[in-house]
Amino acid sequence: xxxxxxxxxxxxxxxxxxxxxxxxxxxxxxxxxxxxxxxxxxxxxxxxxxxxxxxxxxxxxxxxxxxxxxxxxxxxxxxxxxxxxxxxxxxxxxxxxxxxxxxxxxxxxxxxxxxxxxxxxxxxxxxxxxxxxxxxxxxxxxxxxxxxxxxxxxxxxxxxxxxxxxxxxxxxxxxxxxxxxxxxxxxxxxxxxxxxxxxxxxxxxxxxxxxxxxxxxxxxxxxxxxxxxxxxxxxxxxxxxxxxxxxxxxxxxxxxxxxxxxxxxxxxxxxxxxxxxxxxxxxxxxxxxxxxxxxxxxxxxxxxxxxxxxxxxxxx
Numbered sequence: 001x002x003x004x005x006x007x008x009x010x011x012x013x014x015x016x017x018x019x020x021x022x023x024x025x026x027x028x029x030x031x032x033x034x035x036x037x038x039x040x041x042x043x044x045x046x047x048x049x050x051x052x053x054x055x056x057x058x059x060x061x062x063x064x065x066x067x068x069x070x071x072x073x074x075x076x077x078x079x080x081x082x083x084x085x086x087x088x089x090x091x092x093x094x095x096x097x098x099x100x101x102x103x104x105x106x107x108x109x110x111x112x113x114x115x116x117x118x119x120x121x122x123x124x125x126x127x128x129x130x131x132x133x134x135x136x137x138x139x140x141x142x143x144x145x146x147x148x149x150x151x152x153x154x155x156x157x158x159x160x161x162x163x164x165x166x167x168x169x170x171x172x173x174x175x176x177x178x179x180x181x182x183x184x185x186x187x188x189x190x191x192x193x194x195x196x197x198x199x200x201x202x203x204x205x206x207x208x209x210x211x212x213x214x215x216x217x218x219x220x221x222x223x224x225x226x227x228x229x230x231x232x233x234x235x236x237x238x239x240x241x242x243x244x245x246x247x248x249x250x251x252x253x254x255x256x257x258x259x260x261x262x263x264x265x266x267x268x269x270x271x272x273x274x275x276x277x278x279x280x281x282x283x284x285x286x287x288x289x290x291x292x293x294x295x296x297x298x299x300x301x302x303x304x305x306x307x308x309x310x311x312x313x314x315x316x
Contacts, residue, residue, distance in 0.1 A: 003068050006097045007061030008313050013099040014306040022046040023056050041134035042102050063105045067097055070108030077115045078267040087266050090294035106132040106139035142257050145229045199252035203240050206258050209265035210234035233261045
């Protein structure tokens with residue numbers, strides 16, 4: 001149901017017009033041209049969909065399936081799966097899933113990869129991250145997490161970081177240089193061309209559970225074991241509070257990949273309380289908070305009209 005809702009939407013999301021051009025551009029062109037359009041997998045997916053007569057809806061349906069599958073696998077690995085899914089609904093499913101198509105696929109694959117990373121299945125984590133980069137290169141920023149699964153020796157971790165840095169530069173050097181030369185001035189500085197007014201609130205949605213994780217580290221470790229790489233994501237979330245004032249849009253987009261900290265912490269936090277009444281009360285408070293988040297966003301966000309009212313190909 002969720003895959004169909006996201007995949008068969010019509011003119012929904014702030015980037016809808018931007019989603020149309022790859023399909024239009026690739027009409028009558030060879031598949032090799034598609035590999036140079038956006039991410040290679042995303043471009044190829046557009047080419048296949050165009051030639052199959054499915055257009056943007058075929059693309060969105062496949063992307064939705066990948067995103068929702070990754071999210072579902074992650075939720076099932078958490079102590080309270082339904083609560084994890086509920087937490088993901090306001091922002092990840094509705095805003096990201098129906099707004100940032102390429103990045104939503106990368107996020108879904110990252111969520112799936114994090115499950116493998118917790119199980120110490122390093123190569124599966126690496127494979128999913130690499131596939132994610134073929135949709136949106138920015139997910140490569142999360143690749144250093146793999147170093148935490150290489151062992152406890154610092155020289156192994158240092159070597160891993162070095163290798164990742166070299167590979168990252170080889171894969172993204174042109175992209176990074178272009179970002180610096182052509183786009184940096186748009187996102188960073190006192191008067192950036194692009195800014196995200198809602199970024200401050202979204203950053204705090206990550207920072208609050210991150211702070212709880214770090215402050216409750218000892219009882220957390222006793223109850224759930226060492227959080228491991230989640231500690232580093234928590235530190236990144238808190239650091240983003242400082243950086244969001246400098247480059248709101250850039251930090252906002254990067255924090256999409258830190259958003260799993262919300263799912264991880266809030267699905268476990270109630271279990272720190274042994275009393276059933278207290279635990280249930282905490283769960284209800286979490287539900288009310290995310291209901292409020294959705295309510296405020298739908299009614300107050302400056303760009304919510306791109307999502308409301310919802311329309312699909314069946315609306316006509």
